[in-house]
């Protein structure tokens with residue numbers, strides 16, 4: 001919980017925050033937003049610039065978007081994983097962000113079945129259960145295999161190895177991705193987890209594998225860097241995770257010693273707009289998608305899950321408040337924070353930090369603007385066109401701003 005109660009809520013957001021073994025200079029954290037600024041083998045020079053700009057713009061900690069724990073854990077072929085062979089590129093980035101005065105976190109995930117990567121070490125994508133896989137339709141991987149206990153051990157090993165690489169590369173924190181329909185979220189959700197063993201069925205069983213991964217990662221690196229997680233409050237889809245389930249998960253993670261939680265929502269194959277709100281990104285994604293089959297699938301998705309959805313500021317607040325009542329570990333409020341008033345409300349409600357995605361894509365210096373004027377507002381209009389921009393040669397950017405330097409994105413970070 002927030003420490004110094006004599007300060008105004010706006011001022012409290014600029015106070016330091018202890019997260020496990022590290023201290024953030026303030027309580028503003030950049031949400032992981034996939035940048036499209038890496039090679040299959042690590043960050044580009046553009047990724048370094050992107051995060052240095054955000055660090056200079058005043059955040060306490062910036063977060064690298066989705067990074068796979070192993071090449072099999074990539075959703076897109078262009079995504080990177082972290083390994084011994086590319087640490088030097090990640091190190092160039094962490095050094096540069098530290099030089100700009102901020103901390104830096106690495107979001108680590110495994111996609112499970114949510115993959116459109118044709119190359120993998122297993123014939124079918126692996127997930128909690130053998131299912132029809134809508135997402136895999138994009139690469140003809142329409143069916144998935146149920147993970148065995150040996151597979152689960154292997155993926156756990158991959159999370160531990162990636163966490164150790166993150167320490168070696170100079171990261172201050174790692175964020176285990178347990179939301180949005182990726183592997184750990186697939187285990188948590190009845191939408192994807194149909195198992196009959198001790199890893200399926202009740203909420204207690206479904207959280208078992210994400211908990212085991214967290215315990216192993218904490219044991220390996222938890223005394224050196226902060227280990228936090230990004231967890232769905234709700235999947236936002238019928239028969240998905242509800243708040244009572246996610247509270248049980250968070251309480252178990254807290255008991256394991258997790259250092260903090262970023263609260264999110266949405267299960268990408270079923271409820272992507274629950275995650276984003278605002279305009280559907282599909283019209284702009286269609287402009288950058290090269291494959292006719294994928295364009296067909298996107299159009300199909302646009303008619304069902306990917307529809308325009310009303311945007312509301314602080315759209316996860318109601319369920320986040322329920323989580324606040326249920327756990328004491330540091331909690332980060334995310335989702336539609338667009339103004340100094342929103343930040344003050346989050347602090348007043350007892351959240352420990354705020355997590356900003358699109359406002360920092362739109363204006364890398366949004367936090368500095370808030371420091372000067374606590375009533376400042378983000379200029380983001382929730383058009384979600386930045387979601388399509390990460391597939392362009394320059395990588396993610398706000399369409400209200402200047403184009404990115406695509407030559408910089410063609411150069412490795414080191």
Ligand SMILES: Cc1cc2nc3c(=O)[nH]c(=O)nc-3n(C[C@H](O)[C@H](O)[C@H](O)COP(=O)(O)O)c2cc1C
Pocket residue numbers: 031032033034035065066107177180230264275276334335336337355356357358359386387390396
């Ligand atoms: C371009 C873009 C890319 C994103 N990529 C990721 C990602 O890699 N990992 C993740 O957990 N969330 C991702 N998200 C979701 C954000 O982290 C965040 O949860 C969401 O945008 C809501 O926060 P906001 O209203 O502050 O933008 C992405 C969002 C955008 C706009």
Ligand code: SF4
Pocket residue numbers: 358359361362379380381382383384385386387397398399400
């Ligand atoms: S493109 Fe810019 S205005 Fe549109 S949602 Fe993204 S950050 Fe906001």
